[in-house]
Amino acid sequence: MNSSLFKKIALVLVAVLVVLQFVQPSKNEGSASGVNDITQAITVPASVQQTLEKSCYDCHSNHTTYPWYTKIQPIGLWMQYHVNEGKEELNFSEFKTYKLKRQAHKLEEIAEQVEEGEMPLSSFTLIHKDAILSDAQKGELISWAKENHLALKQKLEEENGSAPPPVEEGHEHHE
Numbered sequence: 001m002n003s004s005l006f007k008k009i010a011l012v013l014v015a016v017l018v019v020l021q022f023v024q025p026s027k028n029e030g031s032a033s034g035v036n037d038i039t040q041a042i043t044v045p046a047s048v049q050q051t052l053e054k055s056c057y058d059c060h061s062n063h064t065t066y067p068w069y070t071k072i073q074p075i076g077l078w079m080q081y082h083v084n085e086g087k088e089e090l091n092f093s094e095f096k097t098y099k100l101k102r103q104a105h106k107l108e109e110i111a112e113q114v115e116e117g118e119m120p121l122s123s124f125t126l127i128h129k130d131a132i133l134s135d136a137q138k139g140e141l142i143s144w145a146k147e148n149h150l151a152l153k154q155k156l157e158e159e160n161g162s163a164p165p166p167v168e169e170g171h172e173h174h175e
C-alpha cells in the first residue's frame, strides 16, 4: 500500500469516528426495582441480591450504570448492544411478569451460565473488576438458583395435572 492511500484511509476512519460521536444510543435508565422485579416473585437473600446488582444488573435489569467512557463511540454502542441482548434474554426487573415455566427455566440457566463461567460476560469483567465473582459468590448464587428452580418446578407440577382426578358421583370406592 503506498503512503498516500494509507493517509486517505486513515482520514476516512477518523472522519467516521468523529461522525459516530454524534450517535448516542438510547439509554437503559429506568428503575431496576419495582412491583415486577425478581424479589416480588421469589425470595432473594440480601447477599445474592447484592451480587446480582453488582455483576448482572447492568445488562439484565431496567437500569444500567454507564461508566464515562460509554459516551465514546463505538464503545457506548457496543455496550448498548449487550444491554439490549441481555435484557431480552433475562430481565430481573421484569422477572415477575414471566410465566412460572419461564421463571424456572431462567433460574436453571443462571446456575448453568455461572457454573460454566459464561456470565458475567468476560468483556464486562475485563473493565468492571468488581463484577468478577468470587468462588463463594458463585457457590451462593448457583445454589440459590438451583434451589429456586426446583421449588418452581415442583409448584408447576402441582399446578399442572398431577391433581387427583375428580371423583364421579356415586362411584366412591374404599381402599
Ligand code: HEC
Pocket (backbone or CB within 6 Å): 052, 055, 056, 057, 058, 059, 060, 081, 082, 083, 085, 086, 089, 090, 106, 109, 110, 113, 114, 119, 120, 121, 124
Ligand atoms: C455485559 C453484559 C452482561 C452482564 C454483566 C451479564 N450478562 Fe448475562 N447475558 C448477556 C447477553 C448479551 C446475553 C445473551 C447472549 C449470550 O448468551 O451471550 C446473556 C445471557 C444470559 C443468560 C441466558 C438466558 C437464556 O435463557 O439463555 C443468563 C441465564 C444470564 N445471561 C445470566 C447472567 C448472570 C447471572 C449475570 C451476573 C452474574 C450476567 N448474566 C451478567 C449480557 C450480560
